């Protein structure tokens with residue numbers, strides 16, 4: 001909304017479609033909004049990684065720089081972070097264009113299930129099963 005406003009394209013009040021508290025911009029959608037915060041809390045709990053203190057999208061992507069684990073685990077977590085951003089953006093667009101529901105639990109569940117399917121389709125060799133994926137027990 002902020003980017004559209006800079007281009008003199010006025011769309012509604014420009015406020016965040018989830019919280020309605022501030023002008024919507026990328027950093028708010030992906031980090032500061034309560035919706036994003038809830039999603040990141042769910043992702044952190046699932047992946048058992050250190051809490052995220054993110055103020056920008058760049059901060060989200062740098063989480064892997066501060067976590068322990070193998071290169072494989074960091075690649076998987078990085079993919080999950082990208083997927084979570086896409087899912088947050090997708091939920092926001094569904095709210096804007098078809099009055100869809102913005103539900104943190106649903107978004108985290110979708111990230112888990114879509115991440116598992118995408119990982120299994122791309123993985124070579126020893127592929128993790130659903131139970132292992134849900135317990136984030138990849139090495």
Ligand SMILES: [Zn+2]
Pocket residue numbers: 016017018019020021022028032033034035
């Ligand atoms: Zn918001």
